[in-house]
Amino acid sequence: MNRIPLIICRHELNMLRRNKSVVAGSLLIIAILLMSVWTGAQYYGDLSEQHAAAEETARAQWEGQEAKNPHSAAHYGTHAFKPVTVLSVLDPGVDRYTGVSLFLEAHRQNVTGYSPAEDHNTLSRFGDLNAAFIFSFLFPLLIIFTGYRMMVQERETRMYHFMRSLGVTDRQQAAGKALALWVVTGVMFLPFILVTSGFLIFQQVAPTEWIRFTGMMLTWVLYAGVCIHITIWVSSRVRSSSNALVLLLGVWIISTLAAPRLITNVASAVYPVPDAITLEQYVQADLDSGIDGHNPLNQHTAAFRDSVMAAHNAESPSDLPFNLSGLMLQVSEEYEKRVYDRHRRKVDTLHDRQVRLYRAASFVSPTLVAQLASMGFAGTDIHAHRDFYEQAEEYRFQLMTELNEHLKKHAVGDDAYGFTAGNEFYKQTVSYRYERPETIFSGVPHALQLVLLSVWFLAGLICLSYPGTAHSD
Amino acid sequence: MIEAEGLTKSFNGTKAVHNLTLNIKQGEVYCLLGANGAGKTTTIHLFLDFLKPDSGDALINGISVFSSPVETKKALTYIPENLALYPSLTGIENLAFFAGLGGEKQDEEFLIQCLSEAGLQQEACRKRVSRYSKGMRQKVGVALAIARNSKVLLLDEPTSGLDPAASNDFAMLMHRMMERGSAILMATHDLFRAKETGTRAGIMNKGVLVEEIYTHTVSHSDLEQLYLNHMKG
Incomplete structure (x- = not known):
């Protein structure tokens, strides 16, 4: 291996070591990173406890309800709580905005509520430090401020010709300086990885969490590489330090601030998702054209009741070997589920298209794709939220079916009027626990996001191989 | 050790160095004299392979700097007017x-x-x-x-801006380097230092080497007169 880049790297590190601003900035970033893990771990602990307590309370309330009609219990409802993932300590993703609690009741699919972001204003959200925020926003700034002068200063101080007279090529200089920034990056990452690994060991996480953590680290290392290569390349192509700084800060603003906001707005405009009220109106219009278990005057309900009575040669519902209301409520529940599912799938499709557009726009901003990949590995992206919602909805339907079947089976003949079920029945109904998917890549194109990030990484590396035509005059 | 063979370099049709032929041997200090724009720095830059010639060749230890730049750079040290450390x-x-x-x-x-x-x-x-x-x-x-x-030193205006004592120190240093067997090509404006330090001096005007002198054969005033004559011409 050519030793010149290594000598240049060591020399740059020697100079960086004496640069008080760089040392202070690096120490600050390390401190903030470690603090984010510490506070995140505490937040995780608190939230996990709250989650367990809320889950226990909800189940206790469900099981402890007094004797009542099962359909009254269905309207009384219960809650499903979204568990906090251990890696949300590093990247809370969309969890802060999507809500953590879902009210489960008969006939309706509700939206999740109680998002942590509801308690914060926009400014405090920006200051909400976590590793993903630091790696995507602050870390590139450190790289820029550390590296923007590295190549161009050799030209400004006339060192460039002297170095060339010693046989040092532009490529060797760029490689050596990029290597120095890689070492700085390593110094930032190492304590963070050690402390986070300690936290994961303490939490006794499953092996898949380690794979997810490795995926996150790979994502942020690739992203750091993109920042390093672009910084050195820009520094090699411009004619002054001030130009390099302005250009790199411009790239940072576009990549981390402007592009995500712009692409989100474009995605919302191109694939508009109906708001909650409009969606409810669409759902209601579809529900009106189907059976309504509560409304005997509804023509579909009446037709269904008549067909059931006819099939069993019954003159009144009490002649039936089962409770007709229980059956109608179940049929109605199934119809309502189909309607809600259809509309939810449409919304999911729109969200998927928005995410695809977001991902496709990664050619203007590596930050976009790094954020998507990081959230995906942390299990805090929109796909993970959808998985929680779908499991909760499956549970809701299962519970409602169980209640309706109980009514249908036991409220027969003389028991039909004023039928109640005691809490021993509610105690043995199905309970809910969210099971996180075992596979990391289930339905989520993390691999594609890593490929896109790798393309940025390689593009930066190729640029770095062709530094500094501005120097060669 | 330092050779130029018909070295020519033009910028936008203007010949900065024209058909330069030089041969500087071991233990020689060759001072390249000339006004601003005479082609002194261009000559040094050609020897450093910073510029490619239109024609001719520049050799260090018999090796072309254009065909073997890495090898020739290993053999030389370049000291610019302002050495940036x-x-x-x-x-x-x-x-x-x-x-x-x-x-x-x-x-x-x-x-x-x-x-x-x-x-x-x-x-x-x-x-x-x-x-x-x-x-x-x-x-x-x-x-x-x-x-x-x-064993090869290329110096571009090394004494420019030095006070007389520092300039004298530098001249003595060049003598020591010469005694160590170095071949030194030094571009300078300083006629006095060229006479004191150099073994030979070449006067360049508009890219052409118009005269070569062994410095011990002329006095300070002769050298100055020769220089001024060429500048007027």
Whole structure:
């Protein structure tokens, strides 16, 4: 291996070591990173406890309800709580905005509520430090401020010709300086990885969490590489330090601030998702054209009741070997589920298209794709939220079916009027626990996001191989 | 050791160096004299392969700098008018870095010895270069030549801006380098220093080497007169 880049790297590190601003900035970033893990771990602990307590309370309330009609219990409802993932300590993703609690009741699919972001204003959200925020926003700034002068200063101080007279090529200089920034990056990452690994060991996480953590680290290392290569390349192509700084800060603003906001707005405009009220109106219009278990005057309900009575040669519902209301409520529940599912799938499709557009726009901003990949590995992206919602909805339907079947089976003949079920029945109904998917890549194109990030990484590396035509005059 | 064979270089149709032929031997200090724009720096840059010639060749130790730039650069040390060192590093650290790039050993004792030979006082070696005068920085450049054991030195206006004492020190240093067997090509405006330091002087005007003189054969005033005659012509 050519030793010149290594000598240049060591020399740059020697100079960086004496640069008080760089040392202070690096120490600050390390401190903030470690603090984010510490506070995140505490937040995780608190939230996990709250989650367990809320889950226990909800189940206790469900099981402890007094004797009542099962359909009254269905309207009384219960809650499903979204568990906090251990890696949300590093990247809370969309969890802060999507809500953590879902009210489960008969006939309706509700939206999740109680998002942590509801308690914060926009400014405090920006200051909400976590590793993903630091790696995507602050870390590139450190790289820029550390590296923007590295190549161009050799030209400004006339060192460039002297170095060339010693046989040092532009490529060797760029490689050596990029290597120095890689070492700085390593110094930032190492304590963070050690402390986070300690936290994961303490939490006794499953092996898949380690794979997810490795995926996150790979994502942020690739992203750091993109920042390093672009910084050195820009520094090699411009004619002054001030130009390099302005250009790199411009790239940072576009990549981390402007592009995500712009692409989100474009995605919302191109694939508009109906708001909650409009969606409810669409759902209601579809529900009106189907059976309504509560409304005997509804023509579909009446037709269904008549067909059931006819099939069993019954003159009144009490002649039936089962409770007709229980059956109608179940049929109605199934119809309502189909309607809600259809509309939810449409919304999911729109969200998927928005995410695809977001991902496709990664050619203007590596930050976009790094954020998507990081959230995906942390299990805090929109796909993970959808998985929680779908499991909760499956549970809701299962519970409602169980209640309706109980009514249908036991409220027969003389028991039909004023039928109640005691809490021993509610105690043995199905309970809910969210099971996180075992596979990391289930339905989520993390691999594609890593490929896109790798393309940025390689593009930066190729640029770095062709530094500094501005120097060669 | 330093040879030019019909070296020609033009910029936008103007000949900066025209058909230059030179041969500087071991133990010789060749001073290239001329006004601004005469082609002195262009000549040095051609020897450094910073510029490609339109025609002709430049050779270091018999090897073309254009066909074997890496090899020829290993054999030479270049000291520009303002040697830019890293101000936050000491003289030794700067020397260690540049010597390391050339593949030379970086033992501190050896480097101090090189700096001492170049005339830098020991206590100055460990001071940051930001505190160095221009003369001291030039001495670090010469120390690099000693550390690299370069037998070819290319100097571009090395005494420009130096006070008389520092300039005299530098001239003595060049004598020592000459005695070590170096071949030195020095572009300069300083006729007095050229006469004192150089073994030969070449006068360039508009890219053409118009006269070559053995400096011991002329007096200071003769050299000045010759120079002025060519500048007028």
